[in-house]
Amino acid sequence: xxxxxxxxxxxxxxxxxxxxxxxxxxxxxxxxxxxxxxxxxxxxxxxxxxxxxxxxxxxxxxxxxxxxxxxxxxxxxxxxxxxxxxxxxxxxxxxxxxxxxxxxxxxxxxxxx
Amino acid sequence: xxxxxxxxxxxxxxxxxxxxxxxxxxxxxxxxxxxxxxxxxxxxxxxxxxxxxxxxxxxxxxxxxxxxxxxxxxxxxxxxxxxxxxxxxxxxxxxxxxxxxxxxxxxxxx
Numbered sequence: 001x002x003x004x005x006x007x008x009x010x011x012x013x014x015x016x017x018x019x020x021x022x023x024x025x026x027x028x029x030x031x032x033x034x035x036x037x038x039x040x041x042x043x044x045x046x047x048x049x050x051x052x053x054x055x056x057x058x059x060x061x062x063x064x065x066x067x068x069x070x071x072x073x074x075x076x077x078x079x080x081x082x083x084x085x086x087x088x089x090x091x092x093x094x095x096x097x098x099x100x101x102x103x104x105x106x107x108x109x110x111x112x113x
Numbered sequence: 114x115x116x117x118x119x120x121x122x123x124x125x126x127x128x129x130x131x132x133x134x135x136x137x138x139x140x141x142x143x144x145x146x147x148x149x150x151x152x153x154x155x156x157x158x159x160x161x162x163x164x165x166x167x168x169x170x171x172x173x174x175x176x177x178x179x180x181x182x183x184x185x186x187x188x189x190x191x192x193x194x195x196x197x198x199x200x201x202x203x204x205x206x207x208x209x210x211x212x213x214x215x216x217x218x219x220x221x222x223x
Binding site: 033058102104 | 158209213
């Protein structure tokens with residue numbers, strides 16, 4: 001158990017819908033990362049937040065957005081869902097901005113029908 | 114475009130064998146290279162490498178980075194069935210972007 005929690009565990013929804021994935025980092029960790037893992041694309045970095053501020057952006061679609069709240073939990077919002085958005089979404093946290101060791105949560109499996 | 118390539122993509126060995134997993138990269142503003150092990154669920158951290166030629170070791174696993182040739186290897190000696198997993202290589206840039214390779218799927222059979 002890494003100490004990072006993610007909810008929900010599984011999510012099934014229809015195309016065109018919007019969902020919110022939630023992540024609570026390990027106690028004391030200020031940095032949160034979001035990743036998407038699909039069979040054909042592997043693990044893709046989406047976005048990083050540090051202490052409430054967006055820090056780095058990867059391959060995140062415009063239909064996706066994220067934020068980190070004052071209590072350091074983070075939410076990833078996915079809208080206008082498409083079949084191809086079906087994937088495992090991981091959140092990871094690290095202590096500091098420059099920390100290289102990230103602790104991954106168990107993931108949220110999103111299925112878009 | 115930043116890129117991380119791993120080889121082989123899949124590997125099946127017998128218990129006791131030694132394996133070498135490869136990771137090569139082309140990124141701008143390299144900061145560090147990381148190895149992760151992913152079993153059924155989330156990746157777990159193995160090593161972080163920032164300097165060339167310095168071997169990191171943890172039990173039967175070891176890894177080394179060559180920043181001139183832009184690659185890293187992960188060695189696992191005396192493999193066990195519990196080593197069966199996907200091994201992910203990732204590169205972190207100075208701008209905090211993280212690029213993962215496709216992974217190497219290792220299966221260790223008794």
